[in-house]
Amino acid sequence: MCADQTETPDYKSTLNLPQTDFPMRAGLPKREPEWLERWEQIGIYDRLRDKAAAAPGSRAPFTLHDGPPYANGHLHIGHALNKTIKDMIVRSHQMMGFESRYIPGWDCHGLPIEWKIEEQYRKKGKNKDEVPINEFRAECRNFAAGWVDIQRDEFKRLGVTGNWAAPYLTMDFHAERVIAEEFMKFLMNGTLYQGSKPVMWSPIEKTALAEAEVEYHDKDSFTIWVKFKVATARGGAWDPLDGPRPDDADLSASNLKDLVGAHVVIWTTTPWTIPSNKAVVYGAGISYGLYEVTSTPEESWVNVGDRYLLADNLAADVMTRARLDEGMWTRVRDVTTGELAGLSLLHPLAGSEGSDGEWDTPRDFRAADFVTDTEGTGFVHCAPSHGMEEYELYRDLNMLQEVITYNVLDDGSFRPGLPFFGGKYILNRKGGEGDANKAVIDKLAEVGGLMARGKIKHSYPHSWRSKAPVIYRNTPQWFAAIDKTVGDGQDMHGTTIRQRALTEIDNVKWTPKSGRNRLHSMMEARPDWVLSRQRAWGVPLTCFTRKGLLPTEDDFLLRNAEVNARITAAFEAEGADAWYEDGAKERFLSGIVNPDDYDQVMDILDVWFDSGSTHAFTLRDRPDGTDDGIADVYMEGTDQHRGWFHSSLLQSVGTTGRAPYRQVVTHGFTLDEKGMKMSKSLGNTIVPEKIVQQYGADILRLWVAQTDYTADQRIGPEILKGVADSYRRLRNTMRYLLGALSHFKESDRIDPDQMPELERLVLHRTAELDVRVREGYAAFDFQGVFQALFNFCTLDLSAFYFDIRKDVLYCDGDSVERRAAHTVLDLLFHRLTTWLAPVLVFTMEEVWLERFPSEGSSVHLQDMPDTPQDWRNDALAEKWTRIRRARRVVTAALEIQRTAKVIGSSLEAAPTVYVADAETLAALRSVPFADICITSDITLTDADAPEDAFTLPETEGVSVTFGKAEGGKCERCWKILPDVGTHEHAGTCGRCDAALS
The missing domain is CATH 3.30.2320.20 (Class I aminoacyl-tRNA synthetases (RS))
Structure with a gap:
């Protein structure tokens, strides 16, 4: 008999509504530090290592080797991007069943840190050179140690996991010992040599710089057109060094007499190199002509009757630079390269009063393959001490002894005895324009050597530390010869460092693939490696040179294993400071060789050699390193193709014959929302700390996961708002899961073959997604993984499955549909939390602990569950594609x-x-x-x-x-059905009546 419909009870309490304390508002900035503290307490990283140790061989090792940041300042957004990607790689591989290790590290030596200490000294009016070297080094060490602690806390705040208790530091005593040992391998295998060649030199910092220590900025430079007078025609005297005799040459002096007294014109943007000029070169395939001035304006550095040799393609431009309009000059005749080969030139300062004969020797004049007629004059002035192309030209001609000069000192000033210019500075002490360029230009104008002058804005190398321009300067340095046969030459990867490197590049997997071509082209073209720096804070070049011998002589370098062993033992116990202690030379040499016969090298190693050697003392030497000393992956910014990837490869193939990495992953640079480079002057910098304070680290991590990090990526307030919105939608999905699962009991679980089609469809999608997630994480495709998971959560679950199954979950009794739904939700929970945990490390921990709050519990101790591929049902999926289209x-x-x-x-x-x-x-x-x-x-x-x-x-x-x-509206499930009101429980439909019974 039906109940009285006027007495319908409130059925809300009979519904199985979701129950959870998981808040909709995340409150990440406040709560994330609590989880960090909890992870510290339960020792997450160590427990994962214990997990692998408890079942030896059950987990394949996977090691990401950390490229060391400099320990000298707060983190910027690039650091956050970099470390977050690394953390996602490490965590995802751990949760896919690997023993995934990560040892954070820091570069602690080198110019950036030393420069900071010098800045402090300058503020105090203190002279670095007056401080005992080991006292200065101690200040550098303390400075670096302080920033290691600060940066470590900042990285941990981003949710980055790793062996933070025992990172690697290049200034640790063992690290300094190994760096020295790795250098000694170059010493002992014959690839180390001392040479004098142009290197990028910072006059402000008084040291050579590596390409990776240089950045390019626009610079206004003086530009001048300079006249080299044709002094004589060499006639039939042909120099074999000029190459084959030109077929069109008629070198009799009478045929060249109209060229004597004419001027070959060169163009340069570095007037300060003119005093070091030793030659002029031309292009063998360029069309040249003899040009004569027929009239001049009132103000001009040229005269009527002057004759100039110029490339035909550039002659009009040069005349315009000299203020000559069309009609003020004429082309006299062709000049062949054969004729050019018969000429000799005078330096514009030759014979000038007070020059003391400094420039009176005729300049060399020959063809070179690097001359073009696209800009300038078609002739190039050569100062081989200040230009690599010129240096290599005369090196190959065995003429370096005749053309190398030492006119520029380490502070960028001209040597005191150089006529006219002694003591002039190329740069002032703050890195601005010095007085050298003006002095050279004024002198050239005075002696009639100038045809024109101007200014040009161009991209120019600057020190990335001092931000001051650098120069090319010839200076004695220590090099690793990359084209010399290494050791006995028996190596399957090649007999030289370059050959080995090029071979190994193709044995490495590159993400993106363009990284391979980038590094390969650099390695093909790179010169010998400049290993030395004229600084104090670093690992010294632990070698000795024989007094009285030239660098080219066999016994110039002391190669003695016993001496090497003494040095490395001292470094292990005392650090590299041992090299600088009083009596160090005698300590290392006495009883083996006579210390008085040798000089101790006091340069330090290029800091890129330090970081390039990190594989040796981190991967090879540590118990948590790798069995073969090779990392599974290196991951840094694309600039590291010329930096850490490059130096690590060179160093490793030079000592072991193979690359230190199996895979290399690169990311781009971070720009503002408009695509502009971030800079303090523009006020568009985004500081990770501010993002964490406003949104939480998980939002920053989600931004990383949403971007294509292999290209340049953008970040800003509007972008972060969009990321936060995506986060909220994901969070709501997880909140619903938690609420619905509050009613789940293990006894509810049923097998897939007992489930309705809708649940089996969700399992099919889950199995598909499991493959996508694992493949994506293995390929470091976080954007692809996140997009797949986000679409699944929002489209397949929230907007479809959850929406449909709310009715069953809330209203059904112990039905198959409800038990199936609960089973699927539980399966989804374990997968979604572990799939998303590498990205949203804090939020997934919160989700996990909401359901499994036991002491020591953590999602980061879980693996991604194995997902049976027999859940896949393509025919069912095709059927439901039709159903979902109709539903839409x-x-x-x-x-x-x-x-x-x-x-x-x-x-x-x-x-x-x-x-x-x-x-x-x-x-x-x-x-x-x-x-x-x-x-x-x-x-x-x-x-x-x-x-x-x-x-x-x-x-x-x-x-x-x-x-x-x-029909009537069921007061419990709100469906409108004809049978409502015909059952025992007032106002219910048949389904709800049965559930209440």
């Missing part, structure tokens, strides 16, 4: 009615769906399509649809007409 038409049609306020809820509707395709209609009839569309009823028909039926253009053959549901 129904929901779109109902949304129009809801917007028009015809209905308030889809449960008030009972639409009719017209389906033209028989297979689609059969699919819809085989499932509870009304439940799938969240309507109280639905009619499916193959009849022709009315003309006014609703359709979607992208879904042909499905039309919908609206109809209201008939």
